[in-house]
Amino acid sequence: MILAGGGICVLPYALFALGGGGDTLGFDxxxxxxxxxxxVVIIMGVMVFGLSVLQAVLSGRWNRSQGRMLGAVALVLAVxxxxxxxxxxxxxxxxxxKAGVPNGFAVAAIVVGWTTAALTVLLWALVLLVxxxxxxxxxP
Structure with a gap:
């Protein structure tokens, strides 16, 4: 949800830039x-994420699977x-x-973290070139 909200915020600017500009009064x-x-979508996503962490803490699952919860948090932050x-x-x-438990979230966070870091560097290089x-x- 958080990513969808970010995409919604950026969408009109991307369309405006791709369209070559135009009527700025209507665009505003x-x-x-x-x-x-x-x-609003970003705020809702943050609230859902916060409530799920709160539920995990209150239900006692936080202490049993702290590495897995940290992996889920890391995956969100990797994006x-x-x-x-x-x-x-x-x-x-x-x-x-260390606990002997598989953690797919952590592995996904590592992969997504490296991927987004590489894409960020490539995007900045493209912006500088353009x-x-x-x-x-x-x-003329």
Whole structure:
């Protein structure tokens, strides 16, 4: 849900950029509506995630499977903040390995963390290339 909200917030800007600009007055109202909708979806996703952690703590499952819960948290953070999720995924995998319990969430967090980190570096490289090209073009 958190990722869907982020996508909803970014969608009108991506469409505006791909469409080559246009009527900025109409775009502002459209973007504002998407931003409000996306923000509500993000808030709902954070609330659902927080309530699930609270339920795990209250039911006592937090102490029994702390490495697995940390793996789930790491997976979410690997998508949002790749380096943080990657580090937490490694910690969760080490805890689960020590306890002798398999932890698919931790492995997924490590894979997603590395993937998002690599995609972030590639995206920034692309932005720099495009901005340098745009700055060097002579417009009539």
């Amino acid at each position: 109202a459209l973007a504002r509506g998407f931003a409000i909708t996306g923000t 949002l903040a790749s380096v943080v999720g990657l580090v937490l995924g490694c910690v969760a995998r080490a805890r689960s390995k 901005s340098n090209y745009a700055a060097s073009v002579q417009y």
